[in-house]
Amino acid sequence: MNLKLTTRQVGDVTVVDAAGRITLGEGSSTFRDTIKSLVNQGQKKILVNLGEVTYIDSSGIGELVSGYTTVSNAGGKLKLLNLTKRVHDLLQITKLYTVFDVFDEEAKALASF
Amino acid sequence: MPNAESRPEILYDHQLESTLASVDASEEIAKTLASQLGFDEEQTYHIGYAVREAVVNAVVHGNLYNANKRVRLLVERAAPWLQVTVEDEGMGFEEGRQADPLAVENLLSQSGRGILIIRAFMDEVSIGRTAGGGTRIVMRKSLPPPA
Numbered sequence: 501m502n503l504k505l506t507t508r509q510v511g512d513v514t515v516v517d518a519a520g521r522i523t524l525g526e527g528s529s530t531f532r533d534t535i536k537s538l539v540n541q542g543q544k545k546i547l548v549n550l551g552e553v554t555y556i557d558s559s560g561i562g563e564l565v566s567g568y569t570t571v572s573n574a575g576g577k578l579k580l581l582n583l584t585k586r587v588h589d590l591l592q593i594t595k596l597y598t599v600f601d602v603f604d605e606e607a608k609a610l611a612s613f
Numbered sequence: 614m615p616n617a618e619s620r621p622e623i624l625y626d627h628q629l630e631s632t633l634a635s636v637d638a639s640e641e642i643a644k645t646l647a648s649q650l651g652f653d654e655e656q657t658y659h660i661g662y663a664v665r666e667a668v669v670n671a672v673v674h675g676n677l678y679n680a681n682k683r684v685r686l687l688v689e690r691a692a693p694w695l696q697v698t699v700e701d702e703g704m705g706f707e708e709g710r711q712a713d714p715l716a717v718e719n720l721l722s723q724s725g726r727g728i729l730i731i732r733a734f735m736d737e738v739s740i741g742r743t744a745g746g747g748t749r750i751v752m753r754k755s756l757p758p759p760a
Contacts, residue, residue, distance in 0.1 A: 523665075524633060524636065524669055524673070525633045557662070557665060557666065557669070558666055558669070558724070558726040558727040558730055559669070559724075561726055562722075562723040562724050562726070563723075565720075565721055565722070565723055566723045568721070569721055586658070590730065593729065593730055593733045594714065594715070594726050594729065594730070595715050595720060596720065598720070599720055599721065
């Protein structure tokens with residue numbers, strides 16, 4: 501399944517619900533374009549919900565990092581919600597667990613901004 | 614003299630085009646063969662992931678998407694291993710020259726994590742050169758015990 505991204509606004513936080521695969525090519529570029537578009541619109545609090553993401557390759561991981569940097573450089577914050585075990589394992593292998601704020605509950609994630 | 618069981622059995626050996634379609638196909642081929650060999654779902658995912666990353670490196674960084682260059686995908690049952698070899702026709706890759714993706718100063722790099730994950734997901738990994746100067750990566754995973 502290709503990557504599908506849906507955005508919704510909860511207060512001043514933009515939640516990006518992701519589903520499918522974030523891999524080199526279309527998936528990565530879709531994610532990158534969406535985050536850049538949100539930043540260009542002035543959104544500074546972005547919560548990426550990865551609960552329905554079945555697969556992220558190293559290119560997709562790179563896009564998560566790039567998104568984090570893009571939002572941070574604009575003075576905002578990008579946080580992650582609902583990691584699957586596989587995505588969790590990848591963030592541990594790559595030590596990116598030390599970079600991202602990760603949450604299991606949306607309410608707590610929203611309150612953290 | 615090795616007995617018949619120790620001889621590698623070639624399960625797949627093809628030259629693939631330097632395209633993203635080959636990346637997807639390689640992952641599926643590896644997963645299908647791994648599953649047929651009795652690897653469980655998680656191990657099959659790891660093998661497919663490692664093969665995907667190796668072929669991405671070959672297509673993107675080795676062959677630079679050059680339509681005239683091919684990626685060789687060789688999958689063998691070489692007891693006690695499943696052995697996967699990926700070769701490209703690029704300029705070669707020197708692992709020691711790559712930035713450490715786990716170094717604090719590199720954590721926010723957009724790329725450079727593929728080999729790290731391959732090493733985490735496979736049991737043995739070696740990286741060298743082909744006779745033509747391209748990169749050859751050999752990845753091994755212990756075969757599951759017979760059912």
